[in-house]
Amino acid sequence: MRLAALVVVLLADTSPRDAGKFEIVLDPAKKLKLTFVPIPSVTFQMGADGTTHRVTFRRSYWIMSTEVTQAAWQAVMGANPSQFRGDDKPVDSVSWEDAREFIAKLAPKVRGRKLSLPTEAEWECACRAGSATAWCFGDDESKLGDHAWFGDSQKEEGSHPVASKKPNRWGLYDMHGNVLEWVEDWMGEYGGDAVDPTGPATGQSRVVRGGGWYGVAKLTQSGRRHGYAPTMRGRVVGFRLVAK
Numbered sequence: 001m002r003l004a005a006l007v008v009v010l011l012a013d014t015s016p017r018d019a020g021k022f023e024i025v026l027d028p029a030k031k032l033k034l035t036f037v038p039i040p041s042v043t044f045q046m047g048a049d050g051t052t053h054r055v056t057f058r059r060s061y062w063i064m065s066t067e068v069t070q071a072a073w074q075a076v077m078g079a080n081p082s083q084f085r086g087d088d089k090p091v092d093s094v095s096w097e098d099a100r101e102f103i104a105k106l107a108p109k110v111r112g113r114k115l116s117l118p119t120e121a122e123w124e125c126a127c128r129a130g131s132a133t134a135w136c137f138g139d140d141e142s143k144l145g146d147h148a149w150f151g152d153s154q155k156e157e158g159s160h161p162v163a164s165k166k167p168n169r170w171g172l173y174d175m176h177g178n179v180l181e182w183v184e185d186w187m188g189e190y191g192g193d194a195v196d197p198t199g200p201a202t203g204q205s206r207v208v209r210g211g212g213w214y215g216v217a218k219l220t221q222s223g224r225r226h227g228y229a230p231t232m233r234g235r236v237v238g239f240r241l242v243a244k
Contacts, residue, residue: 021171022062022243024110026075034072036062036243037171039126046124048134048223055121063118063126064240066162066173067091067181068102076106083235084158090179090238092159096206096230099182099239113243120185120225122242123209127175127222129168134221135176136168141217148177149213150220158235159213176220177211179238187227205229212236 024034043056067090074080081093094102099117107115118126133139137147144150147168149160163173187205205227211220214236218224228237 021065022113024106026072030071032071032075034068034241035065036241037065038062039122039170042125042130044125044128044130045132046121046223048221052223055125057121057125059244061122062113062243063122063172064242065167065171067179067238067240069162073102076102081233082159086159086161088161089159090162090174092179092235092238093233094182094238095233096182096228098233103241110243115241115243117182117184117239118242120183120207120209123181123183124222126170126172127168127210129170129172131169131222134223136222137166144176144217144220148174148211148220150177150211150215150217152213157213159238175210176222177215178213179210180208180212180226180234180236181210182237182239183207183209187225208237 021035021037023036026032026034039057039061041057041060043054045052046055047053069087070080070082070085070089070091071087073091073094080091081098082089082091083093103115103117127136129136131138135144135147137143147166149165152158159179162178165173167173168175183206185207187207206229208226208228209224211224228234
């Protein structure tokens with residue numbers, strides 16, 4: 001059965017546009033779907049370690065409550081490139097360009113919404129969920145384990161099933177740790193630490209956000225940013241989508 005026959009947009013509330021969640025159903029029989037939650041129009045302070053600026057969203061948008069899973073990727077793309085296998089784990093080993101290809105294949109099947117990778121500001125706004133602290137839940141690092149998979153660099157355990165930790169107050173899971181997530185932006189001149197110091201120079205890397213299963217706590221903070229070449233396929237990187 002082709003994907004075109006499977007994708008349906010279900011609106012929790014069609015009036016007004018920014019009211020409630022909506023879902024893109026990929027396979028009704030398997031209950032396989034992409035769930036999007038609304039992000040309100042807000043103003044927040046973006047960034048970390050003194051490198052911050054004020055951002056205002058005058059229109060709301062929607063973002064996936066989890067990373068794109070391996071089951072969802074395979075339903076759209078027909079194969080699973082991930083190193084750490086599991087239908088309910090985030091897809092990994094996909095490049096920024098691969099993520100854009102996923103969107104290009106899925107978007108024509110979805111009526112009434114434009115799909116994309118989040119911008120860096122959209123991602124951080126959703127991650128913070130109204131907070132101005134190091135993490136969405138505050139500044140107490142001891143609580144990070146309730147919200148994020150991180151610190152497994154010595155264990156080599158890999159990624160974990162999505163939504164198996166606590167969400168932030170806006171209902172988003174794994175923003176602080178599981179896999180890093182591609183966003184739309186180039187690194188530019190905003191700053192931040194390159195994940196791979198031997199990789200492309202600033203301006204040639206696409207931004208990745210969030211924390212990874214392997215990383216230390218500091219790298220999972222809401223304002224942290226890193227860069228990879230858009231062709232890089234790593235076992236620590238996945239993505240989630242926004243809709244407008």
